[in-house]
Amino acid sequence: MAGKEDQQPLKGRRILIVEDEILLALDLELFLESQGSNVLGSAKSVDAALALVEAENPDAVTLDMNLNGESSAPVAAALQERGIPFVFVTGNAGKDLDYPAFHDVPLVKKPYDPTELVYKLVQTLA
Numbered sequence: 220m221a222g223k224e225d226q227q228p229l230k231g232r233r234i235l236i237v238e239d240e241i242l243l244a245l246d247l248e249l250f251l252e253s254q255g256s257n258v259l260g261s262a263k264s265v266d267a268a269l270a271l272v273e274a275e276n277p278d279a280v281t282l283d284m285n286l287n288g289e290s291s292a293p294v295a296a297a298l299q300e301r302g303i304p305f306v307f308v309t310g311n312a313g314k315d316l317d318y319p320a321f322h323d324v325p326l327v328k329k330p331y332d333p334t335e336l337v338y339k340l341v342q343t344l345a
Contacts, residue, residue, distance in 0.1 A: 227255025228341045235277040236261035237268040237294060238308070239286045243329075247281065250333040263287070268294045272303070279340050280305040295321055304343035306336060 234256045238244040244261040251258050259275045262268035264286055272280070272294070280298055282291055282305045298305045299320065307321070310329035325339040 227253075228337060229344075230255030232256045232340075232344065233259055233275065233278045234340070235259045235268070235271055235275060235280045237263075237280060237282045237286070237291060239263040239283060247333065247336070251337070254337050265289055265291060265293050269297055272297055272301070276301075277303060279303065279344055281336060281340070282307055284309040285311060292318060292321075295324070304340075306339045306343060308336065 229251060232255070234251050236244050236247055236251070236258060238247065238261055241261075241263070244263070248258045248261060259277050260271055262271050268280075268282075268286075268291070271277075280294075280303060282294060282298070284291055284307050295305065295307075295318075306325045306327055308327050308329060308331065325343055327336045327339055
């Protein structure tokens, strides 16, 4: 019989959501919390995301590639500098960022199954 930990693969993990679509961010927050994570909040701009990364030092981040028309590359670079794992989320088939430094970052395409995103987060945290 599977234990509660098996049902909450992100138990105790501090996750930051970077997403400019508020309904998607809220849905993802609820789902991540159901998986045991502690959602630190959500940011819908590069500046807000950078401030939260600095203030909260998350365990992992879900990072939309395009934030209201602005590339999230500065956030991705800051996360890599700090060694914070992250998963890119995009509705544009991954065309938003074409930087060699980010080619190994896991990618989830919108619309996505939240369990796929959790699976990729768990992989990046392993």
